[in-house]
Amino acid sequence: GAVVSQHPSWVICKSGTSVKIECRSLDFQATTMFWYRQFPKQSLMLMATSNEGSKATYEQGVEKDKFLINHASLTLSTLTVTSAHPEDSSFYICSATPGLAASYEQYFGPGTRLTVT
Amino acid sequence: SQKIEQNSEALNIQEGKTATLTCNYTNYSPAYLQWYRQDPGRGPVFLLLIRENEKEKRKERLKVTFDTTLKQSLFHITASQPADSATYLCALVPSRRGNEKLTFGTGTRLTIIP
Numbered sequence: 001g002a003v004v005s006q007h008p009s010w011v012i013c014k015s016g017t018s019v020k021i022e023c024r025s026l027d028f029q030a031t032t033m034f035w036y037r038q039f040p041k042q043s044l045m046l047m048a049t050s051n052e053g054s055k056a057t058y059e060q061g062v063e064k065d066k067f068l069i070n071h072a073s074l075t076l077s078t079l080t081v082t083s084a085h086p087e088d089s090s091f092y093i094c095s096a097t098p099g100l101a102a103s104y105e106q107y108f109g110p111g112t113r114l115t116v117t
Numbered sequence: 118s119q120k121i122e123q124n125s126e127a128l129n130i131q132e133g134k135t136a137t138l139t140c141n142y143t144n145y146s147p148a149y150l151q152w153y154r155q156d157p158g159r160g161p162v163f164l165l166l167i168r169e170n171e172k173e174k175r176k177e178r179l180k181v182t183f184d185t186t187l188k189q190s191l192f193h194i195t196a197s198q199p200a201d202s203a204t205y206l207c208a209l210v211p212s213r214r215g216n217e218k219l220t221f222g223t224g225t226r227l228t229i230i231p
Contacts, residue, residue, distance in 0.1 A: 004160075034219070043206065043221040044161070059218070093160045105151060106219060108160030 002028050004096050006109035013084055013116055021079045021112045023094030029074035030096035034106065035067075038091045050077050084116045119144040121222040123207060129228045130197050138192040138225045140207035145220075147209035150183055150190050155204045155224065164205075165192075197229045 003026040013019050023033060032051050036044040048064075050056040050071035058064045068080040077096075081088055091113050095106040120143045130136040140150070148169050153161035167174045167183045167190065174181045180193040194201050204224040211220055 006160075043223045046218045046220075049218065091158075095160070105163045105166050107163065108153075111158065111160045113158070 002096075002098075002107040004030075004094065004107045004109040006094055006112050008112060009110060010113040011115070013114070015085055015116055016083055018080055018082045019084055019114060021081075021092055021094075021114075023077045023079070023096070023109050025075045025096040025107070028096075028098050028107075030077075030098065031074065032097050033071055033077040034095045034097075035069060035077075035079050036093045036095065038093060038111075044093060047079075081114065084114070086116045089114055089116045119211070119220075121145070121207065121209065121220060123205075123222040123225045125225045126223070127226045127228070129230055132197060132199060132229050132231050134197055136194040136197045136201065136227055136229070138205050138207075138227065140190040140192065140222055142188050142209060145188075145209060145211050146185075147211060150181075150207060150209045151219070152179075152181055152190075152192050153206045153208060153221075155206055157204075161206055194227075199229045199231050202228050 005024045007022045034049050035047045037047050038044050046059050047062045048056045048058045048069050050069050052071050052074050056069035066082055071077040091111050093111040095108040097106050122141045124139045151166045152164045155161040165174050165181045167181050178195045182191045204226045206221050206224045208219045208221045
């Protein structure tokens with residue numbers, strides 16, 4: 001089946017530093033990748049949608065200058081949390097789909113737990 | 118306002134029985150509805166997708182129904198096992214135009230009691 005990996009699986013960083021999270025589709029080409037954030041006991045909230053080679057589309061309320069997304073190839077997307085603050089601590093999950101639409105089934109990575117101290 | 122509600126935050130079912138989870142939505146006209154399983158500290162895993170013109174979909178012990186009149190999907194696990202314990206999320210694509218974001222419900226935490 002389709003496999004999506006994320007790295008790192010967890011990270012602790014100091015307030016004010018930047019953190020990069022990688023999302024890779026291992027056995028298929030991901031036309032579209034999505035980045036979600038999940039707070040404890042809450043559902044997944046979409047942050048942004050990225051298509052290979054083009055700028056990401058951010059959801060309302062998500063600061064594009066704070067959460068930098070790069071989708072440089074059909075198998076790799078990165079999310080950089082810049083100048084992280086404790087309120088950015090969360091579980092970040094990416095997903096990928098071989099299709100162009102969100103209506104296709106999505107394959108999720110295992111998630112990255114970010115803790116900002 | 119638009120809402121996706123999974124009626125039970127938590128559900129306990131005796132092993133061997135059928136677990137039925139509910140997903141209701143308001144002010145959406147979804148073309149697709151999907152169900153995912155999420156274990157603690159992990160990303161969701163895709164289970165089933167059902168289209169608006171499909172009434173029912175099955176996969177092994179799983180069955181999903183989709184009633185666009187009631188604006189409801191039911192997710193059934195038959196012959197439930199402790200290994201089925203997890204949080205189950207419904208998600209839909211909000212319109213028929215396609216290329217829309219997948220919007221998730223809040224999930225139901227299912228516990229199968231041995």
